[in-house]
Amino acid sequence: MPSVSSTPPDADALFDAALAASEAGDRAGAVAHYRTLLALEPERKHAWYNLGLQLKYLGQWDESLRANQRALELAPENNEAAIWNAAIAATALRDWTTARAMWQRYGIQLQGPVEGEIEDNFGVTPVRLNPDGQGEVVWSRRIDPARARLLNVPLPESGYRFKDIVLHDGAPAGYRKDGDRDVPVFNVLELFQPGPFGTFEVMLDVPTEEAMQAFQDAADRDGMYAEDWTASYQTICKACSEGRPHDHEHQPDDEAAEWQPERRVGLAATSRAQVERLLAHALPPGVEVIEWTTALEPRAS
Known part of the structure; x- marks a missing residue:
């Protein structure tokens, strides 16, 4: 009786299947294909980079770092994307020595201390x-x-x-x-x-822009931050959000061009008591509270 042998998986077919899975948003499927491929061809540098990329989006930082480091071992020159992704993974892992080394390898000069966590100003x-x-x-x-x-x-x-x-x-x-x-x-x-702030949603009756600024100044003096969501938030289409919104007109309603006294405000504060004090004792003249609620509790320190 003749023996039956299975056909070994084809590396190129696996690479194509991984790309197709990634295109379809199936990151776990793409990872599985790349791992199978690399068991067959462990020197395939592009597969290592792509594996690290998919693992990055899955938040699997240890494996993402190792995959990008392997890609760099196989292709140490002209591999800036693998350097950057290795630096992201090292940052996620709080591996500051590796993160610093990768940023330096990329050509980024860090200011301040030469070791430990990075805290710089990149604008x-x-x-x-x-x-x-x-x-x-x-x-x-x-x-x-x-x-x-x-x-x-x-x-x-x-x-x-x-x-x-x-x-x-x-x-x-x-x-x-x-x-x-x-x-x-x-x-x-x-x-x-996480930061120390919670989010409190406050509906205010505010007669003028100047009164709104006075409310924001009062919040700032008490260690809070008030944002006029009515003014600062705009809904735009996906194409504009992922492109350049100023190249595509999103015209406001005519009514929105005039001051609307009813304002939706996002207030960042470290406690509910802090908000209560502001709204009870520090409201500027003419500003009235319609209602307010705790939208997101401050995180425990």
């Missing part, structure tokens, strides 16, 4: 929270090439809070204007370090 940039979901874009200050501290009060449904530190990707996913400059939007990969 302001917008980041996209929950890029696979609602995709809210807020402004942040980058403290290293892959982390940023949020400067807006995000909407409660995002799950993020004012001053949270987020880990973000390095590939631009759209642009926004900062003065005359186009600045890239980076997709957030995960919450890196």
Whole structure:
């Protein structure tokens, strides 16, 4: 009786299957294909890089770092993407020695201490929270090439809070204007370090813009941050959010051009008592509270 032998998997077919799975959003399937391929051809550098990329999006940081390091061993020159992704993975793991080495290898000069956690000033940039979901874009200050501290009060449904530190990707996913400059939007990969603030939603009757500014100043004096969501948030189409919104007109309603006294305000505070004091004792003349609620509790320290 003739023996029956199975046909070994074809490496090129596995590579194509991995790419197709990635295109379809099946990152776990892509990882499985790349692992099978690399068991057959362990020297395939592009597969190692692609495996590290998929593991990055899955938040599997140990394996992502190892995959990118292997890609760099096989192709040490002209492999900037693997260097950057290795640095992101090392940052997620709090492996500051490796992260610093990778940023230096990429050509980025870090200021301040030469070891330990990085806290620098890489300027302001917008980041996209929950890029696979609602995709809210807020402004942040980058403290290293892959982390940023949020400067807006995000909407409660995002799950993020004012001053949270987020880990973000390095590939631009759209642009926004900062003065005359186009600045890239980076997709957030995960919450890196929670900030001390909760989010409180306050509905106010505010007679003028000057009164709104006075309320924001009062919040600031008490260690809070008040954002006029009525003025600062705009819904735009996906194409514009991931491109350049200023190249596509999103005209406001005529009514929105006039001051609307009813304002939805996001208030960042470290306790409910702090909000109660502000609303009970520090309201500017003419400003009245319609209602308010705790939208996201402050995180326990």
